[in-house]
Amino acid sequence: MIIKNICILGAGTLGSRVALQAGISGFNVTVYDIQQKSLDFSLTTMQKILRQLHKSGQISAGQDLEVLSRIKFTLSPSEAVENADFINESVTEEADIKKKVWRQFGEIAPEKCIFTTNTSYMLPSMFAEDSGRPEKFCAFHFHDVFYSRVVDIMPHPGTDPALIPILEDLGRKLNQVPVLVKKENPGYIFNTMLMALIGAAGKLLTGEVASIEDIDRSWMVNFHMPMGPFGILDSIGLDTAWHVTHKMPDRASQAFAALLKSYLEQGKLGEKSGQGFYTYPNPTYKEQDFVK
Amino acid sequence: MIIKNICILGAGTLGSRVALQAGISGFNVTVYDIQQKSLDFSLTTMQKILRQLHKSGQISAGQDLEVLSRIKFTLSPSEAVENADFINESVTEEADIKKKVWRQFGEIAPEKCIFTTNTSYMLPSMFAEDSGRPEKFCAFHFHDVFYSRVVDIMPHPGTDPALIPILEDLGRKLNQVPVLVKKENPGYIFNTMLMALIGAAGKLLTGEVASIEDIDRSWMVNFHMPMGPFGILDSIGLDTAWHVTHKMPDRASQAFAALLKSYLEQGKLGEKSGQGFYTYPNPTYKEQDFVK
Known part of the structure; x- marks a missing residue:
């Protein structure tokens, strides 16, 4: 499976950083949130990081506009998941909110789509059934994306093992070091x-x-x-x-x-x-x- | 109190490193062990470290001989403690051996002498009474002296509090960062x-x-x-x-x-x-x- 289109649910600090790295890595990115002010914050966050990356020589002049041209912001769930190959969810760290979001997006996401949660201390098995496709569901957890470049891949017991190498490959393409958490563990590694x-x-x-x-x-x-x-x-x-x-x-x-x-x-x-x-x-x- | 003469009991890896740093810092040092081959090992260890310190520019050419001229090696307990202001004990990490050593040296050390143990996981209160001068007894624990430059100062309940600032000052003179372990704790900080x-x-x-x-x-x-x-x-x-x-x-x-x-x-x-x-x-x- 080739991942081209990435959807980020939740335009907070971590979601914005993941979205930006995905844009830098050449993916088409859509960032979804329920509030326009969160999307505005997200764009401002990205511009700030891009300036830092330019200063430290990690991206070249003009590359910032090219990167941002690949990132769309939207308040519309259907627009967010349109043609998405991969979703990474970074919404508020509350189980009820996450369950609701996964019920909603599990219904409208394209069939090919891989579902991942970026939860910090909860477990993917808590939301896998809500998504309606537990076998396509896995935790994919970033630290801070740019300085601490580890991504945890943590399946739940119902995750299709074929997902793991796909996620490892995606992690590397996102400039991260992928590590496998072989069984569910709060706090990962x-x-x-x-x-x-x-x-x-x-x-x-x-x-x-x-x-x-x-x-x-x-x-x-x-x-x-x-x-x-x-x-x-x-x-x-x-x-x-x-x-x-x-x-x-x-x-x-x-x-x-x-x-x-x-x-x-x-x-x-x-x-x-x-x-x-x-x-x-x-x-x-x-x-x-x-x-x- | 001014410390000039330092006695190191036990010429193993850590004892040799402490002795060498004391020599570099300008103290007169005597290294004691019960075996000649341990003293030979100690000198070889010091020469090796001095070569590394010279390579990395931390000591100048010729300074190695000057440093070594301040360090004496001996198999004689009385020679070891002659005029000693300060003892740091790094003998084998076994309680019975340490107790025996402190009974022996507590009897022959000059009255002015401060007694310290470099034990890794035992507590100073285990040997303080054996030394005969529990109020002058404290743990003074090094990590590796040259790369990890922390020295733990850990009194036992009977240690004279006036010892603490003297040991902090000595720690700094030995190019270490002194930290105070306010109550006995196996493993220090x-x-x-x-x-x-x-x-x-x-x-x-x-x-x-x-x-x-x-x-x-x-x-x-x-x-x-x-x-x-x-x-x-x-x-x-x-x-x-x-x-x-x-x-x-x-x-x-x-x-x-x-x-x-x-x-x-x-x-x-x-x-x-x-x-x-x-x-x-x-x-x-x-x-x-x-x-x-």
């Missing part, structure tokens, strides 16, 4: 490990073993990385981290979720609110003498 | 987080969620790191990793320890034996197309 790391950091902090700064310092200096677990948490958003950790049953996760909640109650959401474990835009961990 | 990461990776593998390669790929590409958890395990040594994980009571750690044991029973210890999760000297994760 990377997020599972990242959460374990962050959980251990949280336990060191709530157990009063070490300070935020010394925990991050240990990670940064040992691994020569630009940030440690608390810097990473600030960039993910403390609200997002709380959503994941507060559902975990073990005592350490519960203690950490309680800590995150105390930050959230003070309006500290991380980098986006100007305050989290560090203060932005100039957090101490970015200062030169932080690791001296 | 970094190793606690690393073990959580490796445990999560092990769970993904033993749970058949993903392959060794895809787990490492996810970590490497998302964080732009040169190796993933299994590459790291191979470089740590599967025997060392087994020693840590097989004592942990949770089911995931037990499953992972069992996996490690199956490798060890085949003689696969990681990089040092030529075979671990990958095959050395040319593991696939170092190939250019591994992350494509």
Whole structure:
């Protein structure tokens, strides 16, 4: 099967990035959302990224217009899926909304179309039946598309195995490194490990073993990385981290979720609110003498 | 208190590296071991590292001889501690041996001397009383001295708090980033987080969620790191990793320890034996197309 036409459902941050990469890779792209202002935001996001990619020499002058000419925006479901070979859904991370979207698009999408969800923490089996074509349904999960170029391919038990090599090939064409999640796992591969790391950091902090700064310092200096677990948490958003950790049953996760909640109650959401474990835009961990 | 004379107990890999850095930083150093062949190994190790440091421009021509002129090697305990201001102990990671060493050196060390242990997974309170001067006793734990430049300062409940700023200052003079472990914690700060990461990776593998390669790929590409958890395990040594994980009571750690044991029973210890999760000297994760 040859994929030419890609439909992106949901014009948020991640959907827009996937759509833009698809345009850069030469696919015909349609971006669908229920609100015009989301589509406007999506175009602005793409233009901003294109400027950065031009600055860093990853695309040439004039290529931006060529890329954008391949990307259409629409509020019409039928226009969105017209002749689509592939759908990647990035709508709001709520099961009921995703189920509704898949019931709607499963009815009108062309028969050839492959269905994928870009959910961060839910499982494809939660929506596969709603789409009406569970055998054509799989998770296809991006990280941030341009810096962290991993795409998780995670089938549910009813996915046709013939889909896997097609999705691996598509992932490579989208400039990603495809990895196979052989059975359904919330958090795929990377997020599972990242959460374990962050959980251990949280336990060191709530157990009063070490300070935020010394925990991050240990990670940064040992691994020569630009940030440690608390810097990473600030960039993910403390609200997002709380959503994941507060559902975990073990005592350490519960203690950490309680800590995150105390930050959230003070309006500290991380980098986006100007305050989290560090203060932005100039957090101490970015200062030169932080690791001296 | 001014530290000038440093005594290193145990001329293994880590002890030799600490001694060499102390020599580079201008301290007078005495390296003690019970075997002449260990002292010979230590000198060879230092000469090898000095050649690398010269190659990479970190020390100038001729500086190597100057550094080595400050480092003495001895089989005599009394010579080792003569006029010592500071002891860092890196002997075999067995509680009985460490206790015996501290009983011996606690008796003969000058009264001014600060006592520190470089233990990886034990606690300073296990040997503090043996030294006869628990208030002068603290953990002072290096990672690899030259690439990973973190030193953990971990007091036990009886450590004199006045020791902490002295050790922080010494850490900086030894070109390390000092971090304070406010209460005793096996694995200090970094190793606690690393073990959580490796445990999560092990769970993904033993749970058949993903392959060794895809787990490492996810970590490497998302964080732009040169190796993933299994590459790291191979470089740590599967025997060392087994020693840590097989004592942990949770089911995931037990499953992972069992996996490690199956490798060890085949003689696969990681990089040092030529075979671990990958095959050395040319593991696939170092190939250019591994992350494509």
